[in-house]
Amino acid sequence: MKRTLFLALAGIGVLVAAAVPVVAHHAFGAEFDANRPVLLKGKVTKVEWVNPHAWIHLAVAKADGTTEDWMVEGGTPNTLLRRGIDRNSLTVGTEIVVDGYQSKDRSNRANGRDVTFADGKKLFMGSSGTGAPRDGKDATEPPVPGR
Amino acid sequence: MSIHSWFEWVDAFPSSIAIRESINGYPALLTSHVVSMCLFAGLIIMMDLRLVGLAYPQIPVSQIQKRLFPWQMFAMGVSSITGSLLFYGQPLRYYGKAFFWTKVVLMILAGVNALAFHFTTYRSVANWDGDRALPLGAKLAGVFSLALWAGVVLTGRLTAYNWLTFN
Numbered sequence: 389m390k391r392t393l394f395l396a397l398a399g400i401g402v403l404v405a406a407a408v409p410v411v412a413h414h415a416f417g418a419e420f421d422a423n424r425p426v427l428l429k430g431k432v433t434k435v436e437w438v439n440p441h442a443w444i445h446l447a448v449a450k451a452d453g454t455t456e457d458w459m460v461e462g463g464t465p466n467t468l469l470r471r472g473i474d475r476n477s478l479t480v481g482t483e484i485v486v487d488g489y490q491s492k493d494r495s496n497r498a499n500g501r502d503v504t505f506a507d508g509k510k511l512f513m514g515s516s517g518t519g520a521p522r523d524g525k526d527a528t529e530p531p532v533p534g535r
Numbered sequence: 536m537s538i539h540s541w542f543e544w545v546d547a548f549p550s551s552i553a554i555r556e557s558i559n560g561y562p563a564l565l566t567s568h569v570v571s572m573c574l575f576a577g578l579i580i581m582m583d584l585r586l587v588g589l590a591y592p593q594i595p596v597s598q599i600q601k602r603l604f605p606w607q608m609f610a611m612g613v614s615s616i617t618g619s620l621l622f623y624g625q626p627l628r629y630y631g632k633a634f635f636w637t638k639v640v641l642m643i644l645a646g647v648n649a650l651a652f653h654f655t656t657y658r659s660v661a662n663w664d665g666d667r668a669l670p671l672g673a674k675l676a677g678v679f680s681l682a683l684w685a686g687v688v689l690t691g692r693l694t695a696y697n698w699l700t701f702n
Contacts, residue, residue, distance in 0.1 A: 418696050418698075419696070419697060437556045438555045438556060438625070439555055439556070439557070439561035439562075439565075439624075439625075440561070440565070440695070464561070464562065465556060465557070465558055466558045466559065466561075466562060469558060
């Protein structure tokens, strides 16, 4: 009886421990679609430097001359700072191109993979290691197993 | 003043903004909240397992209570303070979250359950202290506590997602 109970609790413990890495980040897969890559080009209209995820709002220029408002999720302010993005480098009016993945609900929201500035500088936005597709572009990310 | 406008008022406090925009403060608060929550939940679970008859059957309940209680209160204190500060830093983020308010309700119920146990069944602890199978009141308190705190942890975790968020 005691041994069975111990084994049962140990088993539950292992399962819980195994599940933790999946949910430890507010997982990419919970809200974004890896099969819907988007390339957004436009001017920054607002940046919310908030935890646990910063949001960059931008007016995406469309072919017909109008703009469409999008909001792109980045990492935490801390993550972005370490990746080289802060209040001074990303201000309202900055022209950027964001490479990311659209939300599953098909609203104008995306998870940002990287951002490219007008001078060609390209910086990651903190989605690495959160379950976003590992395309090998980010050298700091562990390689895809079996490759 | 409606609750929403009261939340908006708090949301605009410089100290609230400082927490949500902080580089290191927010991760430190969140980490402390999770670590103290683990300590608290772990100690609560051990007491509950004694009440339902699964753990330490040979140790008197009052002994377990006496030893665990100070640690439970310490962990609850840290968890409550860090949790309150996290809420204070983003009141509008939590305002429309069904999981967050479910968590609050479950915590209140868990508190009521613990107090009810201590002011009713536990008063007669001297009569059943060393028993392996405890009175129904104690068993029920243990079962309710396990279920309610498990619900608190679950809804707390789900609060991080944007599911079931209303404006």
